[in-house]
Amino acid sequence: MSAELKAEQEFSKVIRDRHSVRKYDPSWTISDAEIKEILEEAILAPSSSNLQPWRFIVITDPDVKAQLLPIAHNQAQITDSSATIAVLGDLEAYRNAETIYQYAEAAGYVTAEIGAAMAKRSYDGYSGMPAERLKDIALIDGGLISMQLMLAAKARGYDTVPMGGFVHDSFKELFGITERYVPVMLIALGKAAVEGRPTARLPLEAVTHWNAFQA
Numbered sequence: 001m002s003a004e005l006k007a008e009q010e011f012s013k014v015i016r017d018r019h020s021v022r023k024y025d026p027s028w029t030i031s032d033a034e035i036k037e038i039l040e041e042a043i044l045a046p047s048s049s050n051l052q053p054w055r056f057i058v059i060t061d062p063d064v065k066a067q068l069l070p071i072a073h074n075q076a077q078i079t080d081s082s083a084t085i086a087v088l089g090d091l092e093a094y095r096n097a098e099t100i101y102q103y104a105e106a107a108g109y110v111t112a113e114i115g116a117a118m119a120k121r122s123y124d125g126y127s128g129m130p131a132e133r134l135k136d137i138a139l140i141d142g143g144l145i146s147m148q149l150m151l152a153a154k155a156r157g158y159d160t161v162p163m164g165g166f167v168h169d170s171f172k173e174l175f176g177i178t179e180r181y182v183p184v185m186l187i188a189l190g191k192a193a194v195e196g197r198p199t200a201r202l203p204l205e206a207v208t209h210w211n212a213f214q215a
């Protein structure tokens with residue numbers, strides 16, 4: 001088997017083996033270094049104009065987890081997993097366009113002139129958008145990063161569960177999050193104590209249309 005085919009099969013297995021896990025081994029810790037490695041892979045996700053609106057709060061401190069628990073409807077995975085990662089979306093991500101293109105220039109991906117022009121185009125284009133559109137973008141990009149994070153974790157033998165079940169206002173209050181940021185989801189990360197159950201999917205034919213759409 002070629003190395004490429006083996007890698008493809010391993011990736012397919014990661015996708016197929018991922019299930020939401022809600023019971024974690026509370027004694028299992030994941031080092032900060034390994035959490036950073038997972039996040040480093042997650043941030044390779046695509047984003048609208050590469051503005052990377054995602055921000056993370058990595059919650060490992062038992063006291064902070066305990067405060068988050070009731071806000072997340074007492075879902076035990078908040079406290080039992082090794083870390084809960086809150087994914088936020090920056091509603092003013094265009095403010096980072098210049099910095100992003102400076103990194104691109106430093107890496108030799110663009111010239112200073114092209115980088116500056118592209119940064120200006122992003123800033124001008126996005127800063128004039130309605131708030132609702134900026135929120136859509138932050139949530140879409142936040143979803144992409146969340147999925148990538150969960151697969152990166154699974155590839156390392158860890159489990160996750162995404163959580164939308166939390167009180168956004170209380171969450172924002174707990175962490176002093178300003179109106180600039182929108183909570184996307186919480187993701188518990190850890191070692192399963194009980195494997196996640198397989199879940200059913202609608203058949204592909206029920207969700208896929210070719211070349212036209214019939215509701």
Ligand SMILES: Cc1cc2nc3c(=O)[nH]c(=O)nc-3n(C[C@H](O)[C@H](O)[C@H](O)COP(=O)(O)O)c2cc1C
Nearest residue numbers: 018019020022161162163164165166185196197199
């Ligand atoms: C945006 C989002 C929010 C979710 N919120 C919760 C949640 O609050 N609590 C929970 O236990 N599972 C939550 N889930 C997990 C789903 O129930 C789960 O992904 C779905 O049943 C499919 O199962 P699977 O992840 O094992 O494939 C959420 C999933 C998504 C994508």
